[in-house]
Amino acid sequence: MLLLHCPYCGPRWEQEFQCRGEAHIARPEPAAEASDATWAAYLYLRSNPKGLHYERWQHTHGCRRWFNVLRSTLTHEIVAIYRPGEPKPELKR
């Protein structure tokens, strides 16, 4: 069970949240001019890393707002939580 610190509500248990997949996927603009390959990559292709993963979560059973999480897919450790629009935290290697 994860403990997530919602940037708006504070620490809450995982049951209140849903993970909404990879973060920082930018919509190709202008969309009408994107090639099929570019559009398919935007819609479908994911990095799916074994290790640190930038992802979006929603506080579905709370404030219903979205935020970003940097989390390990191997240990489930949460490294950073930040609001949408904030710069993505750099990975320390």
Place this chain on the structure above:
Amino acid sequence: MSRYSAINLLRNALGGHRHWPVVWRDPAPKPRYEVVIVGGGGHGLATAYYLAKHHGIRDIAVLEKGWLGGGNTGRNTTVVRSNYLNDESGSLYELSLKLWEGLSQELNYNVMFSQRGVLNLAHTEHDVQSLRRHVFANRTQGIDAEWLSADEVRAFCPILNFSPGARFPIRGGSLQRRGGIARHDAVAWGFARAADRLGVDIIQNCEVTALKREGDRIVGLETSRGEIAAGKVGVVVAGHCGVLAAMAGFRLPIESHPLQALVSEPLKPVLHTVVMSGLVHVYVSQSDKGELVIGAGADTYNSYAQRGSLGIIEGTAHALIELFPCFSRLRMLRSWAGIVDICTDVSPIISKTPVAGLYFNCGWGTGGFKATPGSGFVFAHTIVRDEPHPVAAPFSLDRFTSGAIVPEHGAAAVAH
């Protein structure tokens, strides 16, 4: 290697069962193979078996980073059925189901395939319409499917919750009588034994660390047991397909999630069929050992950790006792998770890749076990001919660019 038969059983019984030969060899990797299959689960072993059996290729290695069937093959809830919605899926899973029906004889290994029926429950008007649509679709595909009224469901499985106060009343159900369960470990062992007999080298504890390319062509692999050159490479690694794709330099429309399951303490026979409910989200059958095998859901987050969160198990337990109040005092023995490769359209990928000579078979997500023989059958063809098997053609990677996806999101009710 001796065949399993009544005569051999008797002969070995007289010898105190001390002289059975090893079931498969434990060879060291050779420097080169014509075909290397990465992943020694059911699908990989089936692929190697059909390559050797139907395509005459004997120079094959199966590389497994752990032990045979130690991944999702040993972690699923063993349900086999073919009642999907789309014709493309129907062809693929029905091909597999037909292979299941003769698999124990084909492999000379008892996979304990039991066609005890798979019952999908409808609790709402929407469920009724959706499941009836599935029944009609399956019939047009030539796949057996029946609609049962509430009374017929009750007669078929009387321990279900038909109390007047039920929170999710049962309004009917769809039944595929040819569906059922099989012994998952036996499937891996049976394919491994049969493939080994045909000369396939099964190499365990051998992790692939890099894929070697010359230009756009695959030429071999680096592994924890040294370099291996290969004419062709087939990757069948389920949850780790993204890791292998990254080694080859491309991404997949797939994310890896934990999918949890649990088993109860053993009971005397109480449940003779497989029961699924998409609405309350649980699926359950009783194993030959007597344990209830209970399928839970996938966690929403990506993970490679082979464990999920307790909330999923709790929700599944709620659903189970809603459907079967008589199970409320059961103790659960253990729960676990497998890492499943969920594809964006919830259909598998059986495909050539941007790298020549490299083939991927992945994206089976939460429902790969039932497809084990069919998946190996069509993937072997795809590798040998360097073009998709006709049944596998709709499941190529290029469907995401063309838009001809095979959406099976709601199609499978709960479990795939």
